[in-house]
């Protein structure tokens with residue numbers, strides 16, 4: 185396992201790098217879509233959507 | 242003995258991390274050489290967020306948390322020092338690098354968590370800080386090249402630190418303290434040449450410091466003799482960089498022996514196949530050395546077995562090689578066909594040229610010592626030598642006008658250049674910043690920190706310094722340039738002239754020489 189800290193002594197508490205989390209399908213899609221943005225290519229970034237269907241007066 | 246944690250802040254988050262921070266790698270090597278306890282957390286490489294940062298900061302009792310970087314790392318630095326102060330209340334926080342150097346007083350004001358700022362070169366200042374801390378001494382005003390807080394929080398700037406002249410006395414950078422296998426080697430690719438694309442194990446080397454040119458947009462981090470200490474009207478010491486009529490430089494370079502020994506060390510220890518030279522400009526160094534430096538590096542490259550195998554054997558280019566390919570930055574007027582050929586034969590794959598523009602009036606005012614003619618000449622010389630030229634372009638110069646835009650478009654078409662120009666950006670420390678500071682602040686509602694937080698790649702507009710065009714016009718014109726749409730540019734020129742009430746027969750420009758305008762900061 186990789187160490188987050190690299191140096192010339194052992195720190196009191198070792199800190200290991202977390203196992204890499206594989207990219208989600210959603211993340212991969214948004215990254216790929218972003219590269220092609222423009223013209224008929226548009227997408228909705230799910231992270232940024234504000235879902236509010238309540239009627240406002 | 243002092244226990245130091247270096248933290249490399251995040252930079253250019255829109256791309257994967259590609260460069261071991263060379264300054265921090267050298268400072269870590271110096272600290273270890275001097276017997277200190279050193280750890281490095283490369284937050285830019287790992288990109289793990291606040292949880293990991295807190296864990297790292299809590300991993301030991303650090304005497305010093307040290308960080309630094311380029312100006313665009315400011316946002317990340319602000320975040321890191323806030324967390325560092327929270328997790329390590331008693332630790333001395335040291336900030337250095339280009340980010341602090343261009344605006345030391347402002348930075349210390351914006352970042353109250355920082356105890357000591359290292360202004361300019363840190364090769365002598367930083368080890369002195371560590372030694373003093375080891376001896377329990379915190380009298381920072383006695384350490385040259387620092388800014389610190391005195392009683393009542395008043396900022397104290399000590400006298401300027403002299404530059405290190407014997408560069409070869411520097412140890413090799415502590416590359417081994419960075420996640421090479423985990424992060425940097427997988428991101429070795431540089432899409433500027435075939436060899437750059439095929440690079441699988443790349444490291445960078447900075448072989449020289451400084452640049453003899455006075456490009457108005459450039460900042461040299463205060464480590465190129467470009468920084469002067471001046472007393473303001475209030476009697477307070479401050480730093481000053483290029484401004485109209487006031488330019489200073491010190492040119493320093495490592496010996497070719499040091500450079501090639503370092504490359505050989507990287508080859509033997511880390512099995513690299515590509516080196517990116519970080520030097521501001523290899524050609525200004527070559528010129529300063531009376532044309533012996535580059536040639537000698539190339540000769541020793543070959544003598545030490547670093548020339549890529551197929552170049553040595555005179556055979557067809559292959560997709561893998563023994564030896565090291567390399568790249569760097571060149572200059573339109575200062576390169577020669579002879580040296581370019583030598584460089585190719587030693588393994589040079591591509592050279593970045595800041596051509597910036599193909600307009601005679603823009604280049605003349607830029608201070609680069611290049612002309613459209615030398616731009617074009619160097620372009621062909623470089624191609625002929627077998628090296629790919631990378632032609633950077635900028636739009637939005639103070640004197641940019643419709644003709645300069647058409648000049649650049651014409652050259653792109655003739656030379657087959659495919660480019661999306663940067664926007665002229667007045668980074669702190671540049672002459673543009675000194676000249677246009679008041680306007681920049683105005684454009685950000687008087688909040689300079691807001692401007693600094695916005696700074697990035699110069700692919701978006703952060704402050705307009707063009708006398709002729711506003712942000713909307715610059716964005717539109719750049720788009721039309723990319724579309725090669727001369728008709729709409731001509732059409733817009735007519736609208737523009739009418740709205741600016743420019744009479745027939747007068748050129749389409751409102752440009753006034755900035756040295757005639759008020760200069761702020763000096």
Ligand code: B12
Nearest residue numbers: 263264307308309311312313337338339362363521697698
């Ligand atoms: C590698 C590099 C990068 C890397 C990042 C490097 C990093 N991790 O910080 C990348 C590729 C991301 C980059 C990007 C850009 N860069 Co750049 N880059 C460089 C380059 C080529 C080398 C830097 C280097 O290692 N220098 C050598 C070492 C020894 O110097 P140093 O790191 O500054 O370290 C010394 C001191 O500053 C100080 N120091 C540094 N860190 C620390 C930490 C501590 C604790 C202390 C005490 C001291 C200290 O001590 C060291 C020894 O004296 C320089 C040119 C150059 N030759 O310096 C340009 C340079 C720094 N970049 C520059 C520019 C303009 C840019 C861009 C804006 C270009 C663009 N238009 O896209 C972008 C910004 C991108 C973004 N979105 O943020 C400018 C100045 C930037 C600035 N205002 O700070 C420079 C000087 C080039 C130039 N002359 O125009 N860059």
